[in-house]
Amino acid sequence: MAFARVVDWFIAPHLAKDLHTRKRVQMFIISHIFGPFIATPIPLFLWFADPDPWPHVLILAAAIYGFWPFLALVKLFPRAYTLLAMASVTNLSFCILWGTYNYGGASSPFLVWFVLTPLLAFMYMGSSWTARVFVLAQITLGLGGLYGVHVYGDFPEHIAIENMVVAGVLSALGANIYVFMMAAYYSSVVDSQSELIKEIGRHQYTLKALTSAKDEAERANNAKSDFLAKMSHELRTPLNAVLGYAELLLEDAELDGRGEQIADLQKISAAGKHLLAMVNDILDISKIEAGKMALHIENVDLHDLIDEVASTGRSMAAKNSNSFVIERGDDLGVIRADATKLRQAVFNLLSNAAKFTHNGTITLATRRDGSWIEIAVLDTGIGISREQQSMLFSNFSQANAKIAAVYGGTGLGLSLSQNLCRLMGGEIEIESEVGRGSRFTIRLPVRVESAAAVPQNNSMEEKLTPAEREFLDEAEDDQQSSAGKAGSSEPLEHDKRQRILVIDDDPNFLDLAERLFVRENYTPICSDAPQSALQLARTVKPAAIFLDILMPGFDGWDVLAALKADPATADIPVIMISILAERGKALAAGADGIVMKPLDAAKVKATLAVLKATRGRTKDAAV
Known part of the structure; x- marks a missing residue:
């Protein structure tokens, strides 16, 4: 108008x-x-x-x-x-x-x-x-x-x-016209405000409906996360037995030279480990979505981290006849981050690059950019279209069905890696072109801050040398098959039959642990009664105690607190055994280490080697 x-x-x-x-x-x-x-x-x-x-x-x-x-x-x-x-x-x-x-x-x-x-x-x-x-x-x-x-x-x-009659009529007429005009305009304003109030009411009703739907979606998401966590735990428990017995049978078959059984058992072990890795990813994703994933912040030497992942990266690349190249920037130095989660994200990127690249080159490039660090994985593989890139970081999503059918996978690795990087204040960026390869870049702040990070005060890990720290990291990480190569099967002291106390409520696990420690030249004392752990430790004086965390009633944390509070058992090394990655919490509670289930020879060797080296240095210092 x-x-x-x-x-x-x-x-x-x-x-x-x-x-x-x-x-x-x-x-x-x-x-x-x-x-x-x-x-x-x-x-x-x-x-x-x-x-x-x-x-x-x-x-x-x-x-x-x-x-x-x-x-x-x-x-x-x-x-x-x-x-x-x-x-x-x-x-x-x-x-x-x-x-x-x-x-x-x-x-x-x-x-x-x-x-x-x-x-x-x-x-x-x-x-x-x-x-x-x-x-x-x-x-x-x-x-x-x-x-x-x-x-x-x-x-x-x-x-x-x-x-003055005419003046009075004119005055009354003018005043009424003026009031009429103002009242009409004011009425239109009131009407428009009434419509606005009605519209606000409709929006408020919509907002309430959206809020209710959001709350319902959050409850459903939390229920889903809880379900995934519980199902992951229930799946991992029998998988521990499958992998443990497969390893024992595989060692027996290798000693007896039964070639056909060796191949079958290797397939069983490989399939079990693949399933276990998938369950681990699901558990980690559910923990992140539920807001229960804690960061274990520590000093991370980037040169050491690159060296750690390089050996595994080379073996991954070699499976499809790829060459592996490392490019290090100047002055990488030390950053504050969660080493385990960062290593896991890098391994996932290397695994993807190795899977989708044949007879090409995989490059691991690292550089420092001011207050940020960049770790890039480049490959010359099949590449990813721009439309497919938008789906890459979604749970259970892959580029397309044909790629999934040919190359396999669950579509969890990239999603988990992205979530882990975001948890540390970073991001994974992608550049790719079909037929020419891809570049995945992890960008993290040099100093990752997290209120959920668990301190490491008064833990055995602060006393470790870099080599011993590597042993313990390898013992914790289920995906690193090279952990056993760095270990030693020697007992803690020169006594060849030292006692090891194992506390777990799962009889199958106790059976596996007993056979495993016997093979490693120890005398295992196994118990499925956590309430008797303190009395057993006082009586047998074990060289070390392997203690499960998740037990009904009197759980591992209660047993650990009781052991550390008793002067007779306070100095006995305690290694926590868990399906969950709770390393920081275990060290802060007074444990000397943690190993992840399923328990295998590589983890036992690495953990006992660290204990032996640490106790040896402590005695030398005392002398």
Whole structure:
């Protein structure tokens, strides 16, 4: 509408931002456009009816037409709007009081216009205390002045009161037209506000519905995460037995030279490990989604980390006849991060690159970029289209069905890696082109901060050399098959049959552990009763205690606390055994290490080697 555009042209942008202020200014502009036209018949009548109209009629006319300049003033000085509104109301009061004084006094037909003073003042300025005091002052001073003239003076009689009938009709008509116009506009404002209130009500109802749906979705997601965690735990328990017995049978078959059984058992072991890795990924993802994944922040030497993953990366690359290249940036130094989770993310990227690249090159590139570190895995494999890249980091998603059918996989690795990096304040970025390869880049801050990180105070790990730390890291990581190569099968001391106490509520695991420790030249003492652990430890004085965490009733944490609180058992090394990766919590609770299920020879050798080296150095220092 053209008139609406004209009105809006006078309104400054800062006044139009607030809806209520905008409506007030619109009311001000509309009333000042039409007000003088509505009041024009009154000075015209007075000019012809008054025998001597000079100068009071001209002064009244000047005051009436003086409302128009306020339009220009609002446009030029928008920040003085409140002062202009007060000046306009004051001018209106002057017009009414001047006409009343000169024509009729207290009986003047023009006095009816005075009801517009508070109406327009509140419409222009709102119901603030400033507006209230101002309106009260206008009414009090104006009417008080008229009464004072009536008591102490005389009103001039330019036109006899009986000849003011036409002026009274014109005054009443003008005032009613003016009030009608303002009321109609105010009614439209109220209607629009009512529609706005209804719309707000509809939005609030929609918001409540969305909030309810969000809460329901969060409950469903939490239930799903809890289900995945419980199912992962239930799946891993029998898998521990499958892998443990497969390893024992495989060692027997190798000793006896049964070639056919060796191949079958290797397939069973490989399939079990693949399934276990998938279950581990599901468990980690469910923990991240449930907000229960804690970071174990420590100093990580990037050169050492690259060396650790290089041997595994080379073996992965060699399976499909790929060459493996390492590119190290200058001044990599040490960063603060969760080494296990960072290593896991890098391994996942290397595994993907090796899987989708044949007779090509896989490159591991690392560089430091100010307060950030970048670890990139580049390959010359099949590449990924731009449309497929958007799905890569979703759970159970792969580039497409054909690739999944040819190369296999569950679609969890990249999603888990991305979540782990985001947990550490970083991100995985991708650049890829079909047929030319891909580049996955891990970007992490040099100092990862996390309130969930568990401190390492007073733990055995702080005393380890880099080589011994590597043993323990390899013992914890299920995916590193090279861990056993660094270990030693020697007992803690020179006694060839030292005792090892094993506490676990699973009879199958105890059977496996007993056979495994016997093979490693120890005397295992196994118990499925955690309540008797303290008494057994006092009696047999074992060289080390292997203690399961998840046990009904009296769990591993309770047993560990009891062992460390008793002077007779406080110095016995305790190794926690767990399906869950709770290394930081175990070390902070006083344990000397942690190994992940399933328990195999590689992990036992690595863990016992670390214990042997640490205790040997402690004795040398004492001497």
